[in-house]
Amino acid sequence: EVQLVESGGGLIQPGGSLRLSCAASGFTVSNNYMTWVRQAPGKGLDWVSVIHTGGYTNYADSVKGRFTISRDDSKNTLYLQMNSVRAEDTAVYYCARVGSWTSYGIDVWGHGTTVTVAS
Amino acid sequence: EIVLTQSPGTLSLSPGERATLSCGASQSVSSSYLAWYQQKAGQAPRLLIYAASARATGIPDRFSGSGSGTDFTLTISRLEPEDFAVYYCQHYVSSRWTFGPGTKVEIK
Numbered sequence: 399e400v401q402l403v404e405s406g407g408g409l410i411q412p413g414g415s416l417r418l419s420c421a422a423s424g425f426t427v428s429n430n431y432m433t434w435v436r437q438a439p440g441k442g443l444d445w446v447s448v449i450h451t452g453g454y455t456n457y458a459d460s461v462k463g464r465f466t467i468s469r470d471d472s473k474n475t476l477y478l479q480m481n482s483v484r485a486e487d488t489a490v491y492y493c494a495r496v497g498s499w500t501s502y503g504i505d506v507w508g509h510g511t512t513v514t515v516a517s
Numbered sequence: 518e519i520v521l522t523q524s525p526g527t528l529s530l531s532p533g534e535r536a537t538l539s540c541g542a543s544q545s546v547s548s549s550y551l552a553w554y555q556q557k558a559g560q561a562p563r564l565l566i567y568a569a570s571a572r573a574t575g576i577p578d579r580f581s582g583s584g585s586g587t588d589f590t591l592t593i594s595r596l597e598p599e600d601f602a603v604y605y606c607q608h609y610v611s612s613r614w615t616f617g618p619g620t621k622v623e624i625k
Contacts, residue, residue, distance in 0.1 A: 435614070435616075443556075443562060443616040445616065454612070501550055503567030503609075504554075504607075505573060508561065
């Protein structure tokens with residue numbers, strides 16, 4: 399079964415750091431574009447970052463320079479390193495797979511992990 | 518930067534009725550990279566439609582997508598109880614994904 403399971407969320411103070419993990423099963427992370435999408439409480443979906451099969455990365459302007467996406471191919475796991483976090487980074491963070499045959503539609507989503515930035 | 522708008526914000530309908538959801542783009546976009554998602558409360562989004570009109574795996578044929586340029590539509594031909602949810606359109610360009618603000622389809 400194709401599955402993504404996020405972990406690492408929690409309460410963090412403004413300016414702090416946190417690393418989110420996303421363990422994949424049923425497919426190979428490195429063979430797909432992988433992305434993070436977040437959703438602030440009561441709000442819509444907000445794309446955060448992508449990593450391509452070849453390792454190219456891209457970020458939303460709101461997180462560029464603060465967040466880093468990476469993967470560990472040996473563990474089939476995706477990460478999001480969050481530094482210098484702000485209150486506006488409070489959200490559910492979804493790890494997701496960009497489909498190979500869905501014209502860049504995101505076809506597999508994790509259940510999400512909640513990040514709360516507060517003092 | 519492309520901005521997506523969705524209308525209406527909320528759609529109040531009864532089971533069995535037809536739902537028509539609109540997604541507008543601030544400039545013409547490729548229909549090849551326009552997708553729709555469904556999100557139920559407390560759940561992750563689910564891909565419904567990609568390339569503006571192609572149904573994702575396992576999506577019932579009561580869901581259909583259409584449109585081009587700046588105007589796109591998601592139609593649910595006959596609402597089932599499980600279809601009451603929030604729907605988002607999304608566009609991809611140059612390794613960036615943009616989502617619309619969503620349309621909530623609620624039970625009337």
